[in-house]
Amino acid sequence: MGTAVSAEPERARAEDFERTIAADERIEPRDWMPDAYRATLIRQIAQHAHSEIIGMQPEANWITRAPSLRRKAILIAKVQDEAGHGLYLYGAAETLGASRAELLGKLHTGRHKYSSIFNYPTLTWADVGAIGWLVDGAAITNQVPLCRCSYGPYARAMVRICKEESFHQRQGYELLHALARGTGAQRAMAQDAVDRWWWPSLMMFGPPDDASPRTAQSMAWKIKRHTNDELRQRFVDICVPQAEALGLTLPDRDLRWNEERGHWDFGAVDWDEFRAVLAGEGPCNEQRLDQRRRAHEEGAWVREAAAAYAAKHPAGAAR
Amino acid sequence: MSGGDADWPLWEVFVRPRRGLAHTHAGSLHAPDAELALRNARDLFTRRGEGVSLWVVPAAAVTASSPDERDPFFRPAADKPYRHPTFYEVPEGVRHL
Numbered sequence: 001m002g003t004a005v006s007a008e009p010e011r012a013r014a015e016d017f018e019r020t021i022a023a024d025e026r027i028e029p030r031d032w033m034p035d036a037y038r039a040t041l042i043r044q045i046a047q048h049a050h051s052e053i054i055g056m057q058p059e060a061n062w063i064t065r066a067p068s069l070r071r072k073a074i075l076i077a078k079v080q081d082e083a084g085h086g087l088y089l090y091g092a093a094e095t096l097g098a099s100r101a102e103l104l105g106k107l108h109t110g111r112h113k114y115s116s117i118f119n120y121p122t123l124t125w126a127d128v129g130a131i132g133w134l135v136d137g138a139a140i141t142n143q144v145p146l147c148r149c150s151y152g153p154y155a156r157a158m159v160r161i162c163k164e165e166s167f168h169q170r171q172g173y174e175l176l177h178a179l180a181r182g183t184g185a186q187r188a189m190a191q192d193a194v195d196r197w198w199w200p201s202l203m204m205f206g207p208p209d210d211a212s213p214r215t216a217q218s219m220a221w222k223i224k225r226h227t228n229d230e231l232r233q234r235f236v237d238i239c240v241p242q243a244e245a246l247g248l249t250l251p252d253r254d255l256r257w258n259e260e261r262g263h264w265d266f267g268a269v270d271w272d273e274f275r276a277v278l279a280g281e282g283p284c285n286e287q288r289l290d291q292r293r294r295a296h297e298e299g300a301w302v303r304e305a306a307a308a309y310a311a312k313h314p315a316g317a318a319r
Numbered sequence: 320m321s322g323g324d325a326d327w328p329l330w331e332v333f334v335r336p337r338r339g340l341a342h343t344h345a346g347s348l349h350a351p352d353a354e355l356a357l358r359n360a361r362d363l364f365t366r367r368g369e370g371v372s373l374w375v376v377p378a379a380a381v382t383a384s385s386p387d388e389r390d391p392f393f394r395p396a397a398d399k400p401y402r403h404p405t406f407y408e409v410p411e412g413v414r415h416l
């Protein structure tokens with residue numbers, strides 16, 4: 001039966017692809033797809049996967065110093081989830097013909113990027129709360145529409161991820177809430193963390209729409225469902241009342257309700273800072289990549305031992 | 320980079336969410352052998368009690384129907400509505416049919 005398909009002319013397959021997208025159905029791994037669609041997805045999914053695993057570092061920094069056993073167990077579970085998210089996403093990228101080893105290689109050699117947010121340091125315990133609330137919160141705002149992405153394996157991975165992310169956000173919010181009701185010093189620590197993480201979190205949605213040339217094509221392919229600015233606005237609208245409930249302020253003098261728009265107006269994001277951090281000039285870029293490479297190299301003996309064991313016991317190995 | 324995992328085979332993972340339900344495909348992972356594939360699958364797909372049983376199958380062992388999900392392979396089923404109960408007309412008032 002396969003011969004009938006391979007004889008089908010390219011144009012008919014392209015039309016089939018367009019029809020599937022238009023009907024809001026999902027593209028599956030072995031469907032024909034335009035090369036640019038495949039390349040766009042591999043780049044986006046890989047960058048997303050890299051962000052999940054690099055994102056383990058700033059929080060793992062606090063595991064040994066968590067203030068209680070409860071907080072420590074929560075933080076370990078969260079960091080472990082992020083490793084899982086990375087694996088779901090590398091798996092989704094592999095269905096497009098990429099190999100995980102190759103994608104990791106590109107991360108390690110700096111040819112692939114990850115989210116700029118993880119190049120900021122976690123200076124205090126309150127940063128763990130601010131990351132959960134704001135960074136995971138921004139990630140959720142970005143990721144919920146991706147559950148309806150036109151590429152099936154990516155959409156399915158996002159469904160799993162979004163389910164897990166909601167605990168991440170809530171534990172961060174709870175942590176900040178506890179600090180905000182604590183001593184003056186704890187309160188100040190919580191406010192300082194929010195002050196430092198707020199703007200980098202807004203940058204997580206990517207450059208403004210007029211400087212985001214790929215958005216139109218990604219939306220036509222239904223990989224993206226909303227523009228960067230739409231999602232950023234949604235996030236700001238969600239966060240303002242949440243900050244109020246914490247009794248903390250957001251570090252933006254221009255933040256005010258706009259009755260006409262039905263949205264919160266907010267100040268200008270420092271896009272020069274965003275570009276600088278992406279270009280490698282953030283406070284922790286070098287440290288993050290060094291740590292990632294070291295973890296990979298130091299794990300080599302485990303991978304080699306497991307492979308040697310599998311070779312000795314072929315009954316348990318994949319044929 | 321030394322010790323790359325490029326050679327570890329890919330496994331497809333199936334999870335039975337609870338007794339009475341069939342195993343369903345959850346995703347895939349890399350592992351050197353079946354035993355580690357099972358352990359990795361537990362850590363990756365059942366961290367919140369999502370399963371009571373796991374299967375791991377070497378991805379290379381899966382035979383798939385065709386490279387296209389909308390293949391003529393399945394088309395013969397499309398023009399046989401008489402295989403569905405809704406095809407048939409039944410006199411008014413007849414029950415349990």
Ligand SMILES: [Fe+2]
Nearest residue numbers: 052081082085
């Ligand atoms: Fe995540």
Ligand SMILES: [Fe+2]
Nearest residue numbers: 082136165168
């Ligand atoms: Fe998360």
